[in-house]
Amino acid sequence: MTQPHPSTASEPVVSVRNVTNRFGKQLVHDKLNLDIYPGEIFAIVGGSGSGKSVLLRTILGLRKPASGNVHVLGYDIDQLTETAARRVHRNWGVLYQNGALFSALTVAENIELPLIEHLRLPEKVVHELALLKLSMVGLPPDTAGKLPAELSGGMVKRAALARALALDPKLLFLDEPTSGLDPIGADAFDHLILELRNQLVLTVVMITHDLDTLFGICDRVGVLVDHHMIAGTLDELVKNPHPWIKDYFGGARAARARNAAQQETRDS
Amino acid sequence: MKPVKHSKPTLRRKTDNPKDAAIYQLAGDWVSEQADSCVTLLDHFAPHNDSVGLEGAAVTHMDITGAWLLVNRVLEMQRDGQTVTLSGFDERAAHFLQQADDLRRQPVQPPPPCPTLRQVILTKADSISRSLLTSLSFLGEFWLLVGATLRHPGTFRLRAFVKQCDVAAVRAAPIVAFTSFLIAIVLAYQGSAQLQRFGAQIFSIDLVTISVLREMGVLLTAIMVAGRSGSAFAAEIGTMKLNEELDALKTTGMEPMEVLVLPRVLALTVMMPLLTFLGDMTSFVGCGLLTVSTTSTSWQLFYARLTGAVHMKDFWIGVGKAPVFGLMIALVGCYHGLSVANSAESVGRETTNAVVNAIFAVMLADALFSIVFTMIGI
Numbered sequence: 001m002t003q004p005h006p007s008t009a010s011e012p013v014v015s016v017r018n019v020t021n022r023f024g025k026q027l028v029h030d031k032l033n034l035d036i037y038p039g040e041i042f043a044i045v046g047g048s049g050s051g052k053s054v055l056l057r058t059i060l061g062l063r064k065p066a067s068g069n070v071h072v073l074g075y076d077i078d079q080l081t082e083t084a085a086r087r088v089h090r091n092w093g094v095l096y097q098n099g100a101l102f103s104a105l106t107v108a109e110n111i112e113l114p115l116i117e118h119l120r121l122p123e124k125v126v127h128e129l130a131l132l133k134l135s136m137v138g139l140p141p142d143t144a145g146k147l148p149a150e151l152s153g154g155m156v157k158r159a160a161l162a163r164a165l166a167l168d169p170k171l172l173f174l175d176e177p178t179s180g181l182d183p184i185g186a187d188a189f190d191h192l193i194l195e196l197r198n199q200l201v202l203t204v205v206m207i208t209h210d211l212d213t214l215f216g217i218c219d220r221v222g223v224l225v226d227h228h229m230i231a232g233t234l235d236e237l238v239k240n241p242h243p244w245i246k247d248y249f250g251g252a253r254a255a256r257a258r259n260a261a262q263q264e265t266r267d268s
Numbered sequence: 269m270k271p272v273k274h275s276k277p278t279l280r281r282k283t284d285n286p287k288d289a290a291i292y293q294l295a296g297d298w299v300s301e302q303a304d305s306c307v308t309l310l311d312h313f314a315p316h317n318d319s320v321g322l323e324g325a326a327v328t329h330m331d332i333t334g335a336w337l338l339v340n341r342v343l344e345m346q347r348d349g350q351t352v353t354l355s356g357f358d359e360r361a362a363h364f365l366q367q368a369d370d371l372r373r374q375p376v377q378p379p380p381p382c383p384t385l386r387q388v389i390l391t392k393a394d395s396i397s398r399s400l401l402t403s404l405s406f407l408g409e410f411w412l413l414v415g416a417t418l419r420h421p422g423t424f425r426l427r428a429f430v431k432q433c434d435v436a437a438v439r440a441a442p443i444v445a446f447t448s449f450l451i452a453i454v455l456a457y458q459g460s461a462q463l464q465r466f467g468a469q470i471f472s473i474d475l476v477t478i479s480v481l482r483e484m485g486v487l488l489t490a491i492m493v494a495g496r497s498g499s500a501f502a503a504e505i506g507t508m509k510l511n512e513e514l515d516a517l518k519t520t521g522m523e524p525m526e527v528l529v530l531p532r533v534l535a536l537t538v539m540m541p542l543l544t545f546l547g548d549m550t551s552f553v554g555c556g557l558l559t560v561s562t563t564s565t566s567w568q569l570f571y572a573r574l575t576g577a578v579h580m581k582d583f584w585i586g587v588g589k590a591p592v593f594g595l596m597i598a599l600v601g602c603y604h605g606l607s608v609a610n611s612a613e614s615v616g617r618e619t620t621n622a623v624v625n626a627i628f629a630v631m632l633a634d635a636l637f638s639i640v641f642t643m644i645g646i
Contacts, residue, residue: 090301103610103611103612103613104611104612104613119300119301119303119304120304121303121304121307122307125303125307125337128336128340129303129333129336132332132333132336132368132371135371136332136371145380147610147611148611149609149610149611167300167301168299168300168331168332168333199332199363199364199367200331200332201360
């Protein structure tokens with residue numbers, strides 16, 4: 001959508017090769033391939049049960065695929081040495097669907113946790129960096145001392161995003177970032193992600209159902225259908241003849257979201 | 269695309285000629301991975317000149333953390349009256365510096381004051397009185413529900429009751445039986461070793477069987493059940509509460525008290541005497557096994573001694589306490605489950621409390637029973 005332009009010429013940040021996943025006899029992914037390039041916002045979409053979360057978990061190394069391999073930031077995610085694992089973990093951030101903030105820790109402590117784990121810094125600096133991250137995601141400083149249970153849904157997502165950004169990662173994974181937010185909150189969150197991507201030169205990979213997000217900020221979209229992934233820009237996908245993709249992007253909701261996004265581009 | 273290995277940041281005076289203006293050159297990577305080097309570098313950076321120039325053209329990478337650490341030091345120097353000028357940073361670094369500067373200038377709110385001793389005591393007293401009140405209201409609600417269920421027995425959840433009998437008690441049977449067996453062996457061994465000195469080894473059978481029937485059997489069963497089932501009640505109900513399942517029950521028109529608490533409490537109340545009976549019997553087996561195998565006592569003699577020493581009264585005293593203990597364990601477990609608030613940590617805390625408080629309550633009640641039984645002479 002906007003700068004920096006993703007270049008398909010450079011080496012991919014995430015590269016999934018021939019990944020097959022199955023639960024017992026049920027096939028989820030069949031030799032699935034996927035490349036995500038530096039600087040792009042890539043969305044994974046698909047119907048319920050199409051294996052979006054399974055794919056994300058596979059990319060994150062939380063699930064070992066039945067066959068095939070996954071490279072993230074140049075490392076084979078299933079064969080990480082200890083040092084490589086540390087390098088990968090400090091160069092990615094993950095925002096889980098429900099935030100997954102540690103409920104026993106305050107918001108500030110949640111953000112400080114990866115900083116303390118990976119960097120050797122004075123306590124005061126760690127705390128101030130946590131406050132910096134908090135303000136980057138647009139949360140007031142007084143949230144720092146609160147417990148996750150005291151936050152609203154939207155604030156939890158922002159706090160979790162601040163934690164994901166704690167180590168200035170190159171790669172950000174978002175699992176349904178706008179689910180459970182009101183339209184205004186969802187819009188603001190979309191803009192926040194876009195802004196952070198542009199400022200911090202992030203690669204963003206997200207699972208989303210939000211058509212406004214898709215049309216508003218995503219550079220490329222991967223659709224999970226028939227155990228495979230069909231990836232492309234939105235313009236390419238809209239023309240795709242596959243019936244599910246046709247339904248998905250051809251529906252009334254998609255048309256409205258698309259018009260709204262175009263309107264916004266014209267206005268700005 | 270492997271992540272680049274970042275080089276160390278540096279900060280050097282541009283020329284050694286002291287007549288030159290104090291211009292320092294930054295180089296290397298000012299990024300979060302090198303944050304510790306940045307901090308050390310900036311901590312030792314203390315030029316005495318009134319005006320200091322920082323040149324950033326040689327900086328290879330800068331992220332928001334690096335920018336923020338630099339700006340932090342610059343602002344400190346400015347507060348000390350030095351003029352600091354930044355120049356030559358590339359567009360992105362300049363943007364980060366600007367952003368860090370804006371953020372740093374925002375007013376910092378003071379940390380909350382440390383509470384005084386008086387405040388600490390007051391808060392603690394407040395929370396204790398609150399928990400006393402809520403536990404009282406829990407008990408009140410429970411007995412009202414018992415009354416209502418007695419008037420309308422149709423509302424009782426028989427299916428849940430049967431399930432809890434199975435999960436909380438029947439499945440606890442093996443471990444209760446086994447621990448009772450082991451404790452009886454230990455008691456019999458110790459008893460016979462001590463009594464041997466008086467030539468009264470045979471009385472260890474009296475010692476073990478009577479103490480097991482009156483006290484040890486039921487206490488041991490209560491401890492096992494509190495650790496196994498009381499904790500499960502607390503953790504299960506607590507997790508349901510976190511997951512908003514209790515709210516879902518309420519809005520469907522089902523009271524958690526009726527659906528979750530009553531079947532569990534009744535199940536333990538009914539099953540505890542049976543478990544205690546089982547524990548008593550395996551204790552006898554353990555005691556007999558040890559006595560017969562280590563002394564010249566035969567099984568016939570053991571049986572004769574056992575029936576001679578033990579009265580039905582002893583049995584009823586132990587088993588009679590069991591339903592009370594079961595009731596207390598289940599009530600404490602469910603109460604703590606319902607007290608869970610908002611966090612995984614609180615599930616853990618309440619589960620611990622459920623076990624500790626249940627065992628404490630059982631011990632306390634047992635002591636009261638002893639006093640009462642002594643007073644009425646049984």
